[in-house]
Amino acid sequence: MLTQFCIYTIKHSDYLTESQATGGSGVYPEGRAWVTAARLLRDAKLSGERLPVLFSPAEGTRYLFAWALLEEIEITAARTTNYTFTSLKLFEGKQRLKSVLKKRSTGEPLDQNFIRPYAICYTPKFVTDSEDSRVLNAARRRR
Secondary structure: OEOOEEEEEEEOHHHHHHHHHOOOOEEEEEOOOOHHHHHHHHHHHHHOOEOEEEEEEOOOOOEEEEEEEEEEEEEOOOOOEEEEEEEEEEEEEEEEHHHHOEEOOOOOEOOOOOOOOOEEEEOOHHHHOOHHHHHHHHHHHHO
């Protein structure tokens, strides 16, 4: 089961496409410490849930490009982050950022020009209702 919240970030679409083509997993660096995201991932693991990460392409943040499942968030001594993900899926249609992501802190839509390292948002219904999410949930129930 996916968590109520997700992590939103940006990455150039070339990196995302390459990760998807080579198995759907990867490790990306980030120049800031994802402290709250690390706590959310820890809490998700303790409750048997999965924390999704949603990506917009860095070259144009109006739309979502892909989503994946966070596996690990490592905060370095230099206060940077390396995050590991699996199950990367590219979105087939254009999901307009402003219409699908709401910030956890205020419930307001995430601005399409949001360019900070990451944001905590509510996981959109189209992700939790996706076939990939249903397959994940069914696999968890069989364990």
